Amino acid sequence: MNTDSDFVITRLLDAPRALVWQVHSDPAHLARWWGPKGCAIDVAKLDFTPGGLFHYAMRWQEQPPIWGRFVYREIEAPRHMVYVNSFADAQGGIVRNPWSATWPLEMLTTLTLEEEGAQTRLTIRSSPLTADEEEIRTFVAGHKSMEQGFSGTIEQLSDYLASLPRGA
Template sequence: MTESQSTNSNPEEGKLVISRTFNALRELVFKVWTESKHLKHWWGPKGMTIEVAKLDLRPGGIFHYCMRAPDGHEMWGKFVYQEIVAPEKIVFLNSFSDTEGNTIRPPFSSEFPLEVRNVVTFTELNGQTTLTLQGGPHNATAAEHEFFKGMFDSMQQGFGGTFDQLDAYLAKI
């Protein structure tokens, strides 16, 4: 069960910051972020199923996945891992992709950044883990930065749903 959740943005830096506390040990929360057998059960928007095409957990490695809606519509995405410090931190570039893993623009906007750099940290206190995600445009134009900031509310809702799924999954395993 979730103890607390906070969402806020840092408009000065243009980063989305979301923190959530889970009633699970840090090693377990880190594990479900780094293994395909777990990611497929909770990653992504509510209502979507996730197919893991590839997971290579190392700097330079990728997590390539397909998000499939109930109507069959597919969107592909990927992480390119930059840094992994088990069980404390994961740094990755997140983007939309094609089926081969090439970075592409998202289907909803030509102004959304091609890549978003995310830093996910895991801290444990009294058997609970606080996960903090900080994300912002990477190698983006001024217009892409502005568009990204304009999507904070939508992204907070999306990550809120994803973290709800993570919370439910952690309670089951």
């Protein structure tokens, strides 16, 4: 892993770690908060096991869906998960980023949840996987856009967590 090109975002969430973990591992929850602001998520499949697949469609008004997928490598409840994420087609096959022909096909992502009292520190670290130099440069150049996108997603997560009873 090339740490110079890693994208890292960290946020403190006002929810217990078990609840934050639950909303990352249940398709009914994921459909309510995952993805960029302004899009609806359809969960096509969620097999939350090592080797399992999270396949989803992001839908914006009157636009064709943009598909994505995670293939889980490690799951250590409720502390961390490691997955390879990429854009996908409707069948779950890997495809190029629809907005950038030089975006890496796959990113290795680690999501870590750490307890801080009654709150949870969420850290997401993502790096290009098997990418060439041009793809790495594109990924690094996209960090600001990723910061905006993930910030919106985490804001939706935070709002969703606030709407849930603590025993959800």
